[in-house]
Amino acid sequence: MLSHMAALTPRRLPAPLRMGRNRHLRHWTIHRAWLLFRRRQREARESRLMLQHQSMESACEALRLTEGPGTRDQGYLYRVAMEKKGVYGHHGIPIEYARAQVDTPPRVPWNHDWKA
């Protein structure tokens, strides 16, 4: 009869750890500390990213509310900054314009008027 976990699970399970009590307690302590350490790292990274994102957002907002240079109207700099020219390489196509791969061909097979 197949009752053992190793026989029932598709992935090979490692053998259970066999340790003496003190050794297991030390192992457990180290494991808990490792989990705690990783949690701290993760939370620090998340908070840093969040701060960075917020400061970027506030910078963009400041840009949107500025006028100029010269006779340019409000938000000109923001619009220019948000352009994605050259971001996807020379004459590259932004990923937003890529067509999703589907099973059937489109109604219009080729758009001859399209310019990048």
Added chain:
Amino acid sequence: MSRCQQVGQPILRSIRQQSYGYSYSATTCSIRYFTSTPRRRHDGPTLQTGSEPQNPIEAALLGATPLTGVPSKAWTPEQMASFTSPEHGSRRRRAAMATSGNIPFEQLPYQCFQEARKILAEDRAEKIAKIAATMIKIKHTESKDASQFRGGEHYKQKRLAALRAYVDELKVLADINDPMVKRRFEDGKGDMTKPVYRYLAEKKWHAMEHKIITQRIHQFHIVPDILPKFEPTVDLKLSFRSYPVQPGAILDSAMTEVPPAIRMQVFDKGGRLMTIAVIDSDVPDAESDGFKWRCHFLAANIPWDPTKTHLALRHIGVRAEGDVAVPWLPPYSQLGSPYHRLSVFVLQQKPGETLDVAQLKELYDGDAESRKAFGIKGLRDRFGLEPVGFNMFRTVWDDNTAAVMERHGIPGADIEFRRARVTTMKQPRKAKGWEAKRQKPKYRSLWKYSKRIA
């Protein structure tokens, strides 16, 4: 120098400390925990040119000389000698055992372990700082007037309760990573007044026993037969005649003749008063052709707190505090009736309220009819109790039931329950088949085959 001595020496030197020799003490060890690398520079030449080991233990372990005359505080010479025998493991292990004395578990010089403890200690300090800050916040909130809150007094109390719950959570989190706490809990020596041990106990209960109890409630239809809604929050176990009983087991009536002892663990702090009720929910009632309830035991005002675990029901009112309203009636089930579910309920009383036992007695402790008037739902609603703990067993008619009933003066041992015969409303059917057809005189020649066959 032989090959094994060459291999063994640097190991020994790294374990042994320069001047402490074989008699470590915990304090010296706490100065140098786990690593020998930085100190090695001050130890003088790393490779000793002389082939003679300087320490007698080291010499004995290397097999050069037998160990004799070693003065030691921690070990007797016999124990010391035993460490040099190979049955205690590798040479490295023996050296560690012989030289490390009685270092407490937390100071054991394992590098990774000590680094882990540092991280955990840091986290604990953080949690304790948070606890202190929250306590200050609680004090501040308490001192503020209720009118300063948007929702008045209700809002203030809600805020305070939330802060206190947060403090309890932090208290658990501060200690949850301590290996000694884990060890103490596993040994059953946890102090249940402390939140971390209560938390661990609750987690352990939820791991299996709570699941079993919930399954019993479900499969024996305790919900909705006895209570419309019920979720146990207290660990309750039964034992009859000091034998622990699995929830839902069918027990011999000789076993259940005496009241059980309960093992109960509450997981929230503080004292409270409990009511214990045992109810049989399958008493057959021939008049109504159905089933009724019967009270088998009822005791109220039993003080309980997390440190208490054990109570024998026969001690209530005698050796243990509490008032018995309905004394133990041995569970019985008459011949022919299906198994009876005997449910043991623990109900928590409102804080600071005691039940009037005289009233309980008047209500439920009279003749058989008043016992049948008992119900857990009615008890809950009438006295404002909250059902928290549950366990159950079953009883059927067995060889000892008649004797038990006779000993306790319970009538009805000679009654046998039978199902009422249900007669069919259909017309009787005509006999069919080859033989039935050939019973007529027409088939006289075949009667020898169609009559009196078999």
